[in-house]
Amino acid sequence: MKMRFLRLCAVGLALLLATTACSSGVSGKAETGKTLVLSLNQSETHPSYIALTEFGERLKAAMDGRWDVKVYPNETLGAQQEVIQLVSDGSVDMAVASGTQLENLNPHFGVLNLPTTFKSIDHQMSVIKDKSIVGDLFTSLEASKHLTVLGGLTQGDRNLYTATGPIKKPADLHGMKIRVQESDVHIKMVNAMGGSATPMSYGEVYTALQSGVLDGAENNEISYVTQHHNEVAKYVARTRHLVGLDYMLINSETYNGMTPEDRKIFDAEWSKTMTEHTTLWKKDTARAIQQAEDSGTKFNDVDKAAFDKALAPVVNGSLKSPADRELYDAIQEANQ
Incomplete structure (x- = not known):
């Protein structure tokens, strides 16, 4: 009130x-x-x-x-x-x-x-x-x-970060509870990447990672550091699954x-x-990455092709109309 x-x-x-x-x-x-x-x-x-x-x-x-x-x-x-x-x-x-x-x-x-x-x-x-x-x-x-x-x-760029060890391919996420926003697409996204999507309020993530209720989460590097998640989840996989x-x-x-x-x-x-x-x-x-590395965070590259392949059905299933497909295709052409 x-x-x-x-x-x-x-x-x-x-x-x-x-x-x-x-x-x-x-x-x-x-x-x-x-x-x-x-x-x-x-x-x-x-x-x-x-x-x-x-x-x-x-x-x-x-x-x-x-x-x-x-x-x-x-x-x-x-x-x-x-x-x-x-x-x-x-x-x-x-x-x-x-x-x-x-x-x-x-x-x-x-x-x-x-x-x-x-x-x-x-x-x-x-x-x-x-x-x-x-x-x-x-x-x-x-x-x-x-x-x-x-x-x-x-x-x-949004990346995966975990408390228990490095993630390099989708199979490494099997059985891991990964925090996501309360969004159907984000839930499907993490499940497709191999994890177990767990919607949760952002303010609860630190304690959940610390206690083991969560195995990981996904976010950009700035939020990862400013929310002090680098203290309780020391492994960041550069999945770059979403900008x-x-x-x-x-x-x-x-x-x-x-x-x-x-x-x-x-x-x-x-x-x-x-x-x-x-x-x-x-x-x-860049400053956040350096701060995270100084605190002991380990960053690693991933099999990007494998993650993109896993996410393709989520993308295709979300393009529900010809207008959606046209917009998506135009965006892809802009990257050529």
């Missing part, structure tokens, strides 16, 4: 801030500027917070103060599901949301969240910026939800209500932000 009260206060403060420099575009007139309220579920030390804060600073300078971005980290304005609704109704201007959240609004987003869809971070980000591939998908929620997807921020993605949402009326000149500047600064975030992510990943 106390947390809910604090969130309501934060939303109220955000709304007050947003209206102090606002000329509404809802009436059809172009907006002359405002402070955009942006909700983020990460902390102030995360690459997303750093990149988005710098985005706001650059935008304010480029727009002579007409537009600005205020980032609210740590789910201050609420969990992702409720914040998406706040962006939809215009109470909050922008939010970072995971792929699984957008799948609930349009299942075609699931194509971008499948294992092996992206071969690398660079492949992923080139697709995210290519309107000929994702343009229709990113505007698909405008009419029904008043949500425009501006692009995305990488979550990096994760967060999406940047903006209220469609706010976005489409910008003057053409301001929107051009906004789009340019946002594109720079995606590039900057990717650079920060790679640097922080």
Whole structure:
């Protein structure tokens, strides 16, 4: 109850801030500027917070103060599901949301969240910026939800890590309880790789690994270290089975209500932000790997072809329509 009260206060403060420099575009007139309220579920030390804060600073300078971005980290304005609704109704201007959240609004987003869809971070980000591939998908929620997807921020390569020994091929995972997110695709993904998928709240993973309730989990290297999982699971297999993605949402009326000149500047600064975030992510990943190795973590390569072969039925079974297949094929062609 106390947390809910604090969130309501934060939303109220955000709304007050947003209206102090606002000329509404809802009436059809172009907006002359405002402070955009942006909700983020990460902390102030995360690459997303750093990149988005710098985005706001650059935008304010480029727009002579007409537009600005205020980032609210740590789910201050609420969990992702409720914040998406706040962006939809215009109470909050922008939010970072995971792929699984957008799948609930349009299942075609699931194509971008499948294992092996992206071969690398660079492949992923080139697709995210290519309107000929994702343009229709990113505007698909405008009419029904008043949500425009501006692009995305990488979550990096996801790998398997275990407490009991190195994993080199799918057979090595036999009988191992591996934590996954509460997602049908993620459950199928780990089961296909040979493990026993175990959905569990993220905050419970450390204790479960420590006590032996879990044998392992899967995530990117930054989360592996920041959540201290390197203390209780010393073996990381570079499966790179999934390149994760967060999406940047903006209220469609706010976005489409910008003057053409301001929107051009906004789009340019946002594109720079995606590039900057990717650079920060790679640097922080290298730092996390070094920190993990210094703490005793053993990284090893795997039989990547064997893992990809095991995951192929999960991918093919998830492409449920010709539109899904067309999107997936376009993404693969972009990597050629």
